[in-house]
Amino acid sequence: MALREYERDIRGCSRCSICKWVPFAQIKSVDCATVCPSISRYNFHSYSGGGRLILGLSLLEDRVELTEEVADIIYKCVMCGACEVSCKIYRDDIDVLRVIEELRFACVENGMMLPEHMMMVDAMKQEDNVFGEPKSARGDWAKDLGLKDINKEKADVLFHAGCRLSYDEGLRGVVRGAASILSDAGVDLGIAGADEACCGGRAFEVGYRGELEKYAEDFASRVKASGCSKLVTPCSDCYGAFKQLYPMVGKELGVEVLHVVEYVEMLMGQGRIRPTVKVPLKVTYHDPCHLGRRGEPYREWEGEDKLKRPSAFKMSGTRGVYDAPREILSRLPAVELVEMERIREYAWCCGAGGGVMEAYPEFNSWSANERVDEALATGAQAIVTACPWCERSFTDALEERDEDLEVLDLMELLARSLGSEPDA
Amino acid sequence: MLDDAVYREFEEVVGPDNISREPAILDGYTYQIVFNPTPSPWLNRPAAVALPCSTEEVQGIVKVCNRHHVRFKAHSTGWGVFNAPGYEDMIILDLRRMNRILQIDENNMFALVEPYITCNQLQAEAMKKGLNCHIIGAGPNTSVLASCTSVGGVGWTGISMGYNCRNVLGVEWVLPTGEVVRLGSPGSGDGWFSGDGPGPSLRGIMRGLFGAMGGLGVFTRVAVKLFNWPGPKRIDARGLMFDIKAEVPENIKLYILLFPDMQRFLDATYDLGDAEIGWIHSRNPAGMLFTFLFPGLMRETAGRPAMRSAMESIKHMVSFGIAASSPGELAYQEKVVREVIARNDGVLIDMGKLPQFESFMLFGLMRSTLSAFVFRAGGNFASSLVGEETTDSGAPQVDLGVRIKQEYIDKGALIDDMADTVWGSIYENNLFAHYESLMTFDSRDPRQQEWIKVDEEVVDELIDRKWGIGIGLSGAGTVVHKKFGPHMCNYDKWQRRIKKALDPEGLSDPIGYTEPGD
Numbered sequence: 001m002a003l004r005e006y007e008r009d010i011r012g013c014s015r016c017s018i019c020k021w022v023p024f025a026q027i028k029s030v031d032c033a034t035v036c037p038s039i040s041r042y043n044f045h046s047y048s049g050g051g052r053l054i055l056g057l058s059l060l061e062d063r064v065e066l067t068e069e070v071a072d073i074i075y076k077c078v079m080c081g082a083c084e085v086s087c088k089i090y091r092d093d094i095d096v097l098r099v100i101e102e103l104r105f106a107c108v109e110n111g112m113m114l115p116e117h118m119m120m121v122d123a124m125k126q127e128d129n130v131f132g133e134p135k136s137a138r139g140d141w142a143k144d145l146g147l148k149d150i151n152k153e154k155a156d157v158l159f160h161a162g163c164r165l166s167y168d169e170g171l172r173g174v175v176r177g178a179a180s181i182l183s184d185a186g187v188d189l190g191i192a193g194a195d196e197a198c199c200g201g202r203a204f205e206v207g208y209r210g211e212l213e214k215y216a217e218d219f220a221s222r223v224k225a226s227g228c229s230k231l232v233t234p235c236s237d238c239y240g241a242f243k244q245l246y247p248m249v250g251k252e253l254g255v256e257v258l259h260v261v262e263y264v265e266m267l268m269g270q271g272r273i274r275p276t277v278k279v280p281l282k283v284t285y286h287d288p289c290h291l292g293r294r295g296e297p298y299r300e301w302e303g304e305d306k307l308k309r310p311s312a313f314k315m316s317g318t319r320g321v322y323d324a325p326r327e328i329l330s331r332l333p334a335v336e337l338v339e340m341e342r343i344r345e346y347a348w349c350c351g352a353g354g355g356v357m358e359a360y361p362e363f364n365s366w367s368a369n370e371r372v373d374e375a376l377a378t379g380a381q382a383i384v385t386a387c388p389w390c391e392r393s394f395t396d397a398l399e400e401r402d403e404d405l406e407v408l409d410l411m412e413l414l415a416r417s418l419g420s421e422p423d424a
Numbered sequence: 425m426l427d428d429a430v431y432r433e434f435e436e437v438v439g440p441d442n443i444s445r446e447p448a449i450l451d452g453y454t455y456q457i458v459f460n461p462t463p464s465p466w467l468n469r470p471a472a473v474a475l476p477c478s479t480e481e482v483q484g485i486v487k488v489c490n491r492h493h494v495r496f497k498a499h500s501t502g503w504g505v506f507n508a509p510g511y512e513d514m515i516i517l518d519l520r521r522m523n524r525i526l527q528i529d530e531n532n533m534f535a536l537v538e539p540y541i542t543c544n545q546l547q548a549e550a551m552k553k554g555l556n557c558h559i560i561g562a563g564p565n566t567s568v569l570a571s572c573t574s575v576g577g578v579g580w581t582g583i584s585m586g587y588n589c590r591n592v593l594g595v596e597w598v599l600p601t602g603e604v605v606r607l608g609s610p611g612s613g614d615g616w617f618s619g620d621g622p623g624p625s626l627r628g629i630m631r632g633l634f635g636a637m638g639g640l641g642v643f644t645r646v647a648v649k650l651f652n653w654p655g656p657k658r659i660d661a662r663g664l665m666f667d668i669k670a671e672v673p674e675n676i677k678l679y680i681l682l683f684p685d686m687q688r689f690l691d692a693t694y695d696l697g698d699a700e701i702g703w704i705h706s707r708n709p710a711g712m713l714f715t716f717l718f719p720g721l722m723r724e725t726a727g728r729p730a731m732r733s734a735m736e737s738i739k740h741m742v743s744f745g746i747a748a749s750s751p752g753e754l755a756y757q758e759k760v761v762r763e764v765i766a767r768n769d770g771v772l773i774d775m776g777k778l779p780q781f782e783s784f785m786l787f788g789l790m791r792s793t794l795s796a797f798v799f800r801a802g803g804n805f806a807s808s809l810v811g812e813e814t815t816d817s818g819a820p821q822v823d824l825g826v827r828i829k830q831e832y833i834d835k836g837a838l839i840d841d842m843a844d845t846v847w848g849s850i851y852e853n854n855l856f857a858h859y860e861s862l863m864t865f866d867s868r869d870p871r872q873q874e875w876i877k878v879d880e881e882v883v884d885e886l887i888d889r890k891w892g893i894g895i896g897l898s899g900a901g902t903v904v905h906k907k908f909g910p911h912m913c914n915y916d917k918w919q920r921r922i923k924k925a926l927d928p929e930g931l932s933d934p935i936g937y938t939e940p941g942d
């Protein structure tokens with residue numbers, strides 16, 4: 001059991017529960033002080049980051065068996081990584097999230113997967129996407145946009161839409177808008193169309209490390225074959241997989257990987273994208289986990305004693321993407337940004353990650369609703385994000401409520417500011 | 425094991441989602457490494473854990489316990505061995521669903537809170553109303569209630585905000601028998617503004633000096649004293665810890681005070697206390713700060729004679745803060761500090777001249793965010809808690825702690841932090857002081873599992889030398905109280921009587937407090 005490799009980390013847990021809280025200097029109110037959706041929803045200590053370490057030790061010492069009940073605890077976690085950020089402020093020698101991952105790998109190794117996750121992985125095996133939608137329809141979103149097909153011609157930038165943006169018709173405007181903004185800015189953009197495949201990140205998060213390795217391998221060879229110099233994606237989930245998970249399983253893509261917000265910010269800096277249309281809107285920005293703390297580039301450290309690990313190798317969340325989206329927002333005429341209390345490294349998760357959207361929709365919805373409440377408290381008219389999984393969670397949550405809060409991807413808002421509302 | 429029928433009775437009180445006997449869940453309440461004297465992280469696995477959400481539910485559980493003779497223990501945030509179950513067949517009441525601030529009374533300057541409100545949360549809300557709370561040295565992640573009613577209560581702001589033992593203005597208390605009582609002014613229905621009535625004043629019985637550690641029932645509400653906060657409603661910061669950037673308000677000043685020797689440190693402490701100034705006062709020896717904040721650097725350099733002598737020369741180091749209500753008050757307090765420094769041959773470093781450091785220390789001191797750094801060097805920590813005594817009598821206790829600790833450092837049982845990591849603060853303008861010698865070690869290393877021996881040696885010497893009764897090992901229950909008792913008016917006998925009177929069935933876990941007796 002590879003969990004054993006983390007025994008030292010686990011035995012170092014002081015049970016301080018700091019991983020349940022927003023970093024202390026950032027706690028601004030009684031209501032927005034907690035950061036872990038899992039412990040906040042299920043309450044028993046085992047649902048927290050530290051509790052999961054203890055659960056790991058119980059398993060390692062055969063104090064408990066890996067039963068369905070235990071798997072249920074393991075999977076009721078959105079893998080948002082907030083626990084890791086708060087713990088790492090104080091600790092060099094504990095990698096909470098790695099242990100959380102190992103617990104999931106153990107579930108898969110021991111046949112304790114959840115049926116919903118098995119269905120998702122089967123769908124991936126059959127159709128190369130997490131929804132089991134026909135592979136042949138993957139590129140339909142780009143119809144009539146006139147984008148290059150990298151299977152036929154070379155392009156400087158490979159645009160990877162990801163599963164959700166390829167198939168979620170409600171989010172068509174996001175993906176079409178993002179691609180159009182780039183091509184209108186003169187970017188030499190290509191897509192893989194029906195040949196685009198899932199990044200594999202969601203399989204990894206539910207414990208199928210091997211699946212991610214296969215997808216990473218395949219992805220790396222496609223990227224190489226395309227001859228592109230940059231890989232750009234509007235999906236934070238995919239971005240996190242490329243930046244953090246691929247290097248973790250030893251796969252480097254060999255090209256510059258950018259989330260579309262990073263690329264757009266760069267292009268704005270070069271004057272190639274100039275938003276001029278006033279969009280009078282008070283917005284708040286939700287940091288997607290996989291763009292922020294879980295999008296932080298992974299660097300392997302070979303040493304034994306983590307107490308001696310240099311900070312550059314510590315996954316502390318601080319090197320995620322937080323400024324680029326805010327910089328873009330600041331350049332949109334008449335758009336006013338009002339921040340929520342839990343932002344950047346310590347943002348509250350939308351609840352979609354870690355296989356929760358698939359297996360525990362009620363928990364997903366609960367977490368999204370918590371965030372919606374926080375957004376509403378700012379007085380914003382819209383919650384803007386940069387990940388289709390977050391957008392879907394908030395949209396679905398708001399469908400059940402009678403609130404005046406628009407949910408937007410940053411690219412949709414930018415498109416408005418460019419006077420080019422994308423057609424869905 | 426709990427009988428199924430009894431378990432169902434508990435379930436009826438809190439609902440099936442709020443109780444568990446799943447071993448994997450129970451282990452979350454079994455594991456504790458901090459202050460755990462054994463090499464194993466596991467203590468007793470309880471039979472069940474319940475999550476009551478109201479006083480009525482707590483009372484309901486305690487009544488079931490009384491009906492079926494089941495032991496129980498309250499658990500707020502659950503940090504450290506004190507909340508660990510003393511027995512296997514008992515039930516833990518995890519109070520995290522009781523998480524409301526019920527009232528912040530600006531006029532009478534108190535807050536009424538439930539057990540799972542942390543110091544951090546209360547401070548954030550109190551500041552919005554121009555008030556502040558005393559946060560214990562353990563850190564802002566601890567329960568406000570726990571340090572008022574049940575354990576400890578000392579921290580960095582003691583000079584201005586006292587000791588939580590004395591900041592309690594009233595409690596709601598589910599006795600071990602299941603009866604609910606209210607102490608202090610709430611006991612007479614007159615509100616929550618005074619701990620000593622009108623109404624029953626039983627503060628000494630409720631907690632005494634260090635707390636009953638869950639051995640006397642469950643506290644469900646506490647009114648805690650708040651203090652004037654002249655700063656802004658909210659201090660916005662960028663960053664998480666070392667990278668914190670915050671605008672330190674103009675009426676707040678932070679200093680490092682350095683003294684050439686112990687005597688002049690002590691004299692200056694009295695001078696500051698006599699002058700009745702200051703918001704924060706805390707002794708933080710250089711070795712301690714460096715070990716906690718830069719463990720890598722200390723690991724590499726602690727053995728070097730040059731480093732040792734450099735650290736020695738700045739070991740009598742104090743973090744001092746002023747929070748003034750007016751420019752005049754600020755000027756006055758600054759002038760006094762400078763005079764005290766001059767009179768005692770000290771050196772004053774104005775943290776304001778080092779803005780990045782000042783931002784970091786502002787939260788470190790004001791919010792007690794530095795505490796968890798004690799785990800950074802080796803993963804574990806303990807403390808040879810010494811006296812809650814006068815500042816002068818604390819001094820030889822400090823020396824004692826350092827000497828004994830050094831022996832353990834020398835044989836590799838503790839991490840080398842230059843031995844003098846005596847952290848301490850003064851309270852109520854130096855009415856008394858609290859010093860404790862902190863130890864860091866890696867309990868995963870078989871050579872570093874002896875910290876308890878340091879505590880035992882310190883306690884024995886304190887008793888032999890009649891240097892005051894330390895609070896070290898206070899959580900160890902009957903054994904240690906019997907040791908201290910004869911030297912302090914036989915308080916241990918009273919404790920046993922109190923326990924017997926309030927808990928005739930002995931159901932509220934006595935492990936950290938005392939067994940009942942006559």
Ligand SMILES: Cc1cc2nc3c(=O)[nH]c(=O)nc-3n(C[C@H](O)[C@H](O)[C@H](O)COP(=O)(O)OP(=O)(O)OC[C@H]3O[C@@H](n4cnc5c(N)ncnc54)[C@H](O)[C@@H]3O)c2cc1C
Nearest residue numbers: 500501502503504506561562567574576577578637638643
């Ligand atoms: C690293 C560390 C540093 C520390 N430093 C300090 C310090 O500087 N100053 C200081 O004063 N203390 C210190 N302590 C001790 C500290 O006071 C307690 O650990 C802290 O108050 C615990 O708060 P908690 O919410 O975790 O309480 P818990 O651990 O949940 O409980 C602590 C004790 O109080 C009892 N208790 C809790 N809630 C209730 C309740 N509602 N009713 C009845 N009994 C209850 C528990 O049974 C237990 O015995 C330190 C502890 C640690 C682990």
Ligand code: SF4
Nearest residue numbers: 013016017019050087
């Ligand atoms: S995982 Fe880290 S933050 Fe959480 S309880 Fe353990 S040591 Fe504390």
Ligand code: SF4
Nearest residue numbers: 036077079080081083
């Ligand atoms: S990853 Fe997120 S949900 Fe899971 S334990 Fe950590 S903070 Fe909680």
